[in-house]
Amino acid sequence: MTDAAASVPAAPAAPAAPARPKLVLTALILGALVCNINLAAANIALPDIGDAFGAGQTALNLVAVGCSLGLAMSVLYLGAVADRYGRKQLLVIGLGLTVIISFFAAFAASIEMLVVARIFTGIAAGMAYPVTLSLITALWGPGKQRTLAIALWSAVSATSTVIGSVLAGILLLWFWWGAAFLLAVPFAIAGFILVWLYVPSHVAENKDKVDHLGGVISVFMIGSIVLGLSTVFVPTTRTFGVILLISAVVLIALFAWRQLTAKSPLYDLKVARRRMFWAPATGGLIVFGSLMGAMFVGQQFQQNILGYSTLEASLSIVPAGIGLLLVAPHSAKLVLTRGSRFTMMLGYVFVLVGFIMALFWNETTPFWYVSLGYMVIGIGAGFAMTPASRAITESTPVRRVGMASATADLQRDLGGSVMQGVLGAILAAGFAHAFGKLISESSEASSISDQVTAALQASYASALHVADQYPQYKDQIIQAAQQSLETGAIAAYAVGAVAIAIGAAVVWIFLPKKSKELELVASYEKADADKA
Numbered sequence: 001m002t003d004a005a006a007s008v009p010a011a012p013a014a015p016a017a018p019a020r021p022k023l024v025l026t027a028l029i030l031g032a033l034v035c036n037i038n039l040a041a042a043n044i045a046l047p048d049i050g051d052a053f054g055a056g057q058t059a060l061n062l063v064a065v066g067c068s069l070g071l072a073m074s075v076l077y078l079g080a081v082a083d084r085y086g087r088k089q090l091l092v093i094g095l096g097l098t099v100i101i102s103f104f105a106a107f108a109a110s111i112e113m114l115v116v117a118r119i120f121t122g123i124a125a126g127m128a129y130p131v132t133l134s135l136i137t138a139l140w141g142p143g144k145q146r147t148l149a150i151a152l153w154s155a156v157s158a159t160s161t162v163i164g165s166v167l168a169g170i171l172l173l174w175f176w177w178g179a180a181f182l183l184a185v186p187f188a189i190a191g192f193i194l195v196w197l198y199v200p201s202h203v204a205e206n207k208d209k210v211d212h213l214g215g216v217i218s219v220f221m222i223g224s225i226v227l228g229l230s231t232v233f234v235p236t237t238r239t240f241g242v243i244l245l246i247s248a249v250v251l252i253a254l255f256a257w258r259q260l261t262a263k264s265p266l267y268d269l270k271v272a273r274r275r276m277f278w279a280p281a282t283g284g285l286i287v288f289g290s291l292m293g294a295m296f297v298g299q300q301f302q303q304n305i306l307g308y309s310t311l312e313a314s315l316s317i318v319p320a321g322i323g324l325l326l327v328a329p330h331s332a333k334l335v336l337t338r339g340s341r342f343t344m345m346l347g348y349v350f351v352l353v354g355f356i357m358a359l360f361w362n363e364t365t366p367f368w369y370v371s372l373g374y375m376v377i378g379i380g381a382g383f384a385m386t387p388a389s390r391a392i393t394e395s396t397p398v399r400r401v402g403m404a405s406a407t408a409d410l411q412r413d414l415g416g417s418v419m420q421g422v423l424g425a426i427l428a429a430g431f432a433h434a435f436g437k438l439i440s441e442s443s444e445a446s447s448i449s450d451q452v453t454a455a456l457q458a459s460y461a462s463a464l465h466v467a468d469q470y471p472q473y474k475d476q477i478i479q480a481a482q483q484s485l486e487t488g489a490i491a492a493y494a495v496g497a498v499a500i501a502i503g504a505a506v507v508w509i510f511l512p513k514k515s516k517e518l519e520l521v522a523s524y525e526k527a528d529a530d531k532a
Helices: 023-054 057-085 087-104 112-140 142-170 175-183 184-198 212-231 235-261 275-304 310-316 318-338 342-360 367-393 398-441 452-460 458-471 472-509 512-532
Strands: none
Touching: 023 087, 023 112, 023 175, 023 184, 023 275, 023 310, 057 087, 057 112, 057 212, 057 235, 087 175, 087 184, 112 142, 112 367, 142 175, 142 310, 142 318, 175 184, 175 275, 175 318, 212 235, 212 398, 275 310, 275 342, 275 367, 275 472, 275 512, 310 318, 310 367, 310 398, 310 452, 318 342, 318 367, 318 398, 342 472, 342 512, 367 512, 398 472
């Protein structure tokens, strides 16, 4: 270290805990709760939305993925903005905008307007969600209290997807589909007030200039990845998907070049290539995305194939939340005693078992078996979430904690949007292929127009609209639609199981054992202190 560098005082260490820690943590968890409720609200309402607008499966996929897409697109950029200009300030703005945009989504007049509203809901969440974890990291010093705070934040964040689904299921028994998008409003107002009153401002923020060009590139880069994967598997949108994915490759290269050459990069690639950063980030992205993808496919399967009401469908995933909450404290303890790799691998085993169980769902599957599958997946996600988030934050300097928080959020949001997009596209493609095969094998095939064929293959809801138009064939159409949706769901869960196996391999190979993990984290802290 040079004399000049030595003369610069190091950034003050974070205190053991902020003043009024319970109120501060409650405020931050409420902020995360709002974002995750909005992520989950659409899934339970998808069948009703499809029926209201006669929407195709691809459009329904975009409604489901819109919020996580908006969040994933903006989280890197807005995380850097928060680091520079004020984390609390951006959190307050995000919660306020969430209230306004929720009403636009609830009263959308078309499926296109709803998709746009969902994306902007995600952008508002991008202002709030990453800040909640970065503030925990900045306000609580390294050690047991921070680990426990992150564990509670992780558990409640994930459980709130279950809370959102259950509350939406209850509301939809009496109200229209738009009520599901108003669920987050009271939580957002409460969070706004608590954050305003109790969360400290300007804690361990940096004075670096924000890389606005890199931020804009990151928005289009992530948008191209998610939308490309959401459309490339569907025959009618395949060309568009290919164009988007090619654009994504170009934008990834451009983003990497920008971050390597910018004076104040948006995303510090020197930190990102640390083993205790990128390996848990990749592993977390897959396992968290799998949880969201499982719920997305499962809600349509349960309501359309198993005939569940919105309340029954939402209650079936309650065990996932119970599993998350039960293992969260044990996950924190395991991270401290056995290390990140052991804890994440344990989580992966549970998630993989849950997906394998889902492969055997059919029209006669009992409620208890469906709920058990969700519980197993929830337990796995609960074990994996804390070590993934903790490893990322522990390997990042406090002044760049917004980057760590944004990456931890990307595990959920990019992972969720990618896995929902991929599994949704597989579901749509499987549905269309299976229905097309049934049509071609039908004795009435020659009399079915191309327009009717396209409507039958578009989505389950679209097929039901056709059934209403041709009552003489209604039973056959419904039976074919159910059979096709079941085929598509099984294909989606099979692809999900393969993705989970790949993620487990990444964690096992690249995450070190506990002793080596401690050495690496210590070396990162020393290197960061030398640069301070």
